Amino acid sequence: MDDFICTGSLCPDTCCQGWEIVIDEATCERYAKMPDGEVRDLLSRAIVHRQEEQADGSSAEIACIRMGKGQRCLFLRNDGWCLIQRKTTETNLSETCRTYPRVIYCWNESYAERALCVSCPEAARLILGTDEPLRFHTKQLPEAELAGLRITDEGEHLRADCLPLRRFIVHILQSDTQPLARRLQLADEFFWAATDCSGHHADKKQQDLQAAFEAQLAVEVDPPALLKNNDAWRLAQLQQLLELRLKNPELRPDFRWRAEGALKGWGMTVGEAVSADSLARYEEDQSVYQLFFLPEYQQLLENYLVNAVFKNLFMTEEQPDYYREWFRLVLQFSLVRCLLIAQLAARQDVPDRESVIELIQQTTRAIGHDALYLDQAAASLTVGQDAAQALQAFCQRILKG
Secondary structure, eight states: OOSOOOOGGGOSSOTTBSSOOEEOHHHHHHHHTOSOHHHHHHHHHHEEEEEEEOTTSOEEEEEEEOBOGGGBBTTBOTTSOBHHHHHSOGGGSOHHHHHTTEEEEEETTTEEEEEEOTTSHHHHHHHHSOSSOOOOOOOOOOGGGGTTSOOBSTTOOBOTTHHHHHHHHHHHHTOTTSOHHHHHHHHHHHHHHHTTOOSTTHHHHHHHHHHHHHHHHTSOOOGGGGOOSOHHHHHHHHHHHHHHHHTOTTOOHHHHHHHHHHHHHTTOOTTSOOOHHHHHHHHHHHHHIIIIIHHHHHHHHHHHHHHHHHHHOOOBTTOSOTHHHHHHHHHHHHHHHHHHHHHHHTOSSOOOHHHHHHHHHHHHHHHTTOHHHHHHHHHHHSTTSOHHHHHHHHHHHHTOO
16 A cells, blocks of 8 residues: 555556546535636536436436547546646545545444555556565554545444454465465355354354364365366356456457457357367366466465455445355456466466466456446346355355366
């Protein structure tokens, strides 16, 4: 967090292009009083208002920037800088623009958490480019430090078991005595088991569960023994999820190219079942991934997963379907892994760190920030089933092997 500085015009994947930019009400009022005529006139044309459905079924009016040619913000100049920031000061930017890629949550009135989104190239470089495990710091924070920044889910209350559960999942993921695939399996098993530890003596149940998983972390596992012959099912699920993503007409070209390349590389035809030939190609490419990629980049993927858990995994008193955030995390990682395997198949060598970080950053941007796609994916996997059980089954099977 302390090291992050926006690279501005040097950014290879600007956040001022390719997605919706929401403007908060206070910023709209401030923009209407701007003394600079050029900025004020452009604002009157650039900001549009529309109705957006809320979680409780009601609708609310939101303001956002009308995108120009190439899905670029109208305030983005050709030199890569924002006209508002250049003409005035950074404090005149909207909450969204001033805060991203920082994510700030305020829970239980006095507890705040800050993290960075890997969808930003510079944040991805800082988080994924280090050879050390991620560490988290706790400190007293003056309220003024959060003033004017966008706060996510302010006023909600974390469940009492949320932080211990998340801390132990991070502990599992950082237990480098185990292969990464095994850590993922154990983290998934622990999540679903721990969230059932409710009622009387819930704390004692979770402590006993942690002790049982700590013992499993001490057991040596032969990596080949992790494979569960689950590949046909997994490949069919990945095909379905990629095809669903490709249905979006506004999908970024770089991600569309990667997704279509993966399906084409394994000889999969849209709408048709996975063939024996496609399965054989996928299994061959997955073997290369296991043998050459994972040993080289295990720390990178560990940091990616730990950051995702810390940034996204929340169980609140107001949100009963807690499992959806874990499902989203597993889904996003599964598609990252899928595209990494496909990229390996198209190369003669293991890709360098920079290209791996870029792939993860772009995949996270194309998936992790699209709540509609994530909800569509969950719905497609739970048709006619209990949602929690269906998503648990998906997570357990997709992470085997």
